[in-house]
Amino acid sequence: MIKDNNNKKPRVAIYDFTDCEGCEVKIVSLREKLLLLEKKVDIVNWRLGQERFESGPYDITIIEGTPITDYEIKLLKDLRENSKILIALGACAALAGIPAIMPEKDRKIWYEKIYSSQYHPKGVDALPLSAYVQVDFSIHGCPVDEDEIIRAIEDLLSGKTPRYHDYSVCFECKQAGNPCRITEENKPCLGPITQGGCKAICISGGSPCYGCFGIREEANIPALIKILEKITDKNEVERYLTMFHSRSKEINDHK
Ligand code: SF4
Ligand code: SF4
Ligand code: SF4
The missing domain is CATH 3.40.50.700 (NADH:ubiquinone oxidoreductase-like, 20kDa subunit)
Structure with missing residues (x-):
């Protein structure tokens, strides 16, 4: 480039x-x-x-x-x-x-x-x-x-256009051997819709993913919001979605 x-x-x-x-x-x-x-x-x-x-x-x-x-x-x-x-x-x-x-x-x-x-x-x-x-x-x-x-x-x-990884934080989270907060601990996490690249550092350290690596292309945001709203109340879901994404069109289109 x-x-x-x-x-x-x-x-x-x-x-x-x-x-x-x-x-x-x-x-x-x-x-x-x-x-x-x-x-x-x-x-x-x-x-x-x-x-x-x-x-x-x-x-x-x-x-x-x-x-x-x-x-x-x-x-x-x-x-x-x-x-x-x-x-x-x-x-x-x-x-x-x-x-x-x-x-x-x-x-x-x-x-x-x-x-x-x-x-x-x-x-x-x-x-x-x-x-x-x-x-x-x-x-x-x-x-x-x-x-x-x-x-x-x-x-x-080297003349290439940089690209994002073709996986979400969940992929790296599984590689790190973490139990899943959503499916195993019934706790919220934005890993499924978040672009990978951070090596799931927060989850490995005991914290949720708040999505600081940006929204992954073709992420199924409505499906995750539905799941999160079964785990916790709407205010808490909103807190997760606005930690880094209060200006993200992809998120705001689905709220
Ligand atoms: S804890 Fe979060 S990042 Fe890890 S697999 Fe579960 S949803 Fe994905
Ligand atoms: S909040 Fe950022 S650094 Fe932490 S797990 Fe999510 S994407 Fe990775
Ligand atoms: S607050 Fe901004 S500048 Fe500071 S570490 Fe986070 S992204 Fe980087």
Whole structure:
């Protein structure tokens, strides 16, 4: 997907908008693998990781976080114009995720409690990057998985279009040998409709899947909602579906 660049290494930029920066920390934690990657790409702009801030155009721009100010939205559009490939890094960028959890009416209450009534918020609703620009690929997760970062970039460097795994979190959950929360423990879980790639880390650690890897193509969402509503009440099901997906069209179409 990355065309020949006169034998120069592809220019990569890593930007972040509103978020916790946990996904960029995952890039840092690639350690030796990051050094190997830097032999193949030239990271020319990365505020969190280095003191080098070259302007575009870029071959690959990786963006973490959700744009919630006019400045961030304009920067996102400029980056899109100046990037051959634009990648959303993590659930905040790909889904709006955690920044979108709170509905606007509740936000006003919390602004007042935390910052007082004098505070004039500048932010707009948290939306995924794809609400503003075309996104070429999303590296999912909250936070992302290190292997998935490498996999996507290696694919791009070898001229392939990165692809999602052809399985759900349930597949990895079974590989990990976990008992099924839904069928064996009568507890909720979004694994059946969630894109695989995280190695079922939450279930292996005793927590449910809340779907941070995004909705799998052709997932049977109504069937899972029906099953979840037999296990627990509607409010709890809603809590599961809005942890990362309050802005996901696929989910909202079925509620
Ligand atoms: S996806 Fe999660 S870990 Fe990554 S920046 Fe957003 S909140 Fe942080
Ligand atoms: S626990 Fe969740 S992820 Fe694991 S198999 Fe059951 S539904 Fe799927
Ligand atoms: S188990 Fe679900 S919530 Fe946990 S990392 Fe995987 S996709 Fe995300």
